[in-house]
Structures are given as structure tokens and as C-alpha cells.
Amino acid sequence: EAGVTQSPTHLIKTRGQQATLRCSPISGHTSVYWYQQALGLGLQFLLWYDEGEERNRGNFPPRFSGRQFPNYSSELNVNALELEDSALYLCASRGRGIPLEQYFGPGTRLTVT
């Protein structure tokens, strides 16, 4: 069974540009979560999508947005990039109901210069 996949692996952007990160969940999983892992700050919850709808978002500005497609894959968009957006962005997926564990992808390393 294929795991969670993310693309691209690395992304380099300049300040003010937009970044788009993609995630494909495990087959059969309907929920996708996005996290930001900046150096020294642990995992910060960004967004949760389930069945195509945004269900919850963390304490991030509106320039962080995303969507979930009918095939349950997801996209994270970051507009007006700032230097502090440089981080590892992790996507996780979860199946329906119990259990509640999330399965993580390898991440996208975003560097803003």
C-alpha cells in the first residue's frame, strides 16, 4: 500500500512569491492535515480537510490556504511569502472514524530567500 506522498521535495522561492505544495493521501483516507515544522518550533497545525471541506485551521494568517480535491488529494498555497515561512511542510492523512492516528508524508522543504 502506497503511503502519503508530497511534491515537490524541495521548493525555493523569493519573498513575495506564491508557493503551492501538493499531497496525495493513502488510498481510502478522506482526511488530510497540513503542518508547518519550522526550526525549533515543533509541529504547528495549519489546516484540516475532510471530504472536500476545510474543517479546521490553526493560528496562521489567511495567506495560508488550500483545498481538497474530489480524489482527496490536497494542495496548500502560501501567498506573499515571507522569510519566516521557510520550514518543512508536512502532510498527513487519516481514515474514517477510529483509529485516529495520522500517517505522514516525507514533507516539502520550502526555502524563502
Next chain:
Amino acid sequence: AQSVTQLGSHVSVSEGALVLLRCNYSSSVPPYLFWYVQYPNQGLQLLLKYTSAATLVKGINGFEAEFKKSETSFHLTKPSAHMSDAAEYFCAVSREANDMRFGAGTRLTVKP
């Protein structure tokens, strides 16, 4: 609201020594608890989970954790550390689908 606290941001052990990584949770009702491991520049991998079936949970790579309700703890242990265990370990608590909380992480170093 539920949360987890990982005691010790860095733990160093010698190869072959006992590994003990501490996690305490706060939750108004019995939660689901998880331990994840993250190797450098990789995503998180699920080590084990507690879902109330048994208080002693065995995971992958020889790790296990014991749920102690009286101490609100879910410490991760491994009898004998291996060099390949060097990584960052995260404890997490969840009760509902929209609310998984991660600890700050503990970086494990294994000395030869």
C-alpha cells in the same frame, strides 16, 4: 483542552543502554495516545498507539510504552538503544478527529 508535555528536549544514552522518553498528558477524558519518530529531513512515522485495549503497548523497532492513568503518563522505553534509534520523538494526544496535539519533541542521541 488536551495537551502533552514531553520532559527533556534532548536525551543522550549510550548504545545498549535503556531508552526512556517521558510524556505526560492532560485530558478531561481518557485519550488516545501516540508516539511518532522523525528521522532527519523525513516525515513522522508512527511507532505505537494506545487506544484503551491494553495499558502496555508494543510498537515497532523494539519500543514500547505504558499508559498510566494515575500518573497521566505515556512514557516510551526501549531496553537497549541502537545507533539507528537516534532521531526526534514526538508524543501526541487525540480525542477527536480535529484535535491531535503534539508535544514539543525529544531529540535522542545515541553514543557509541
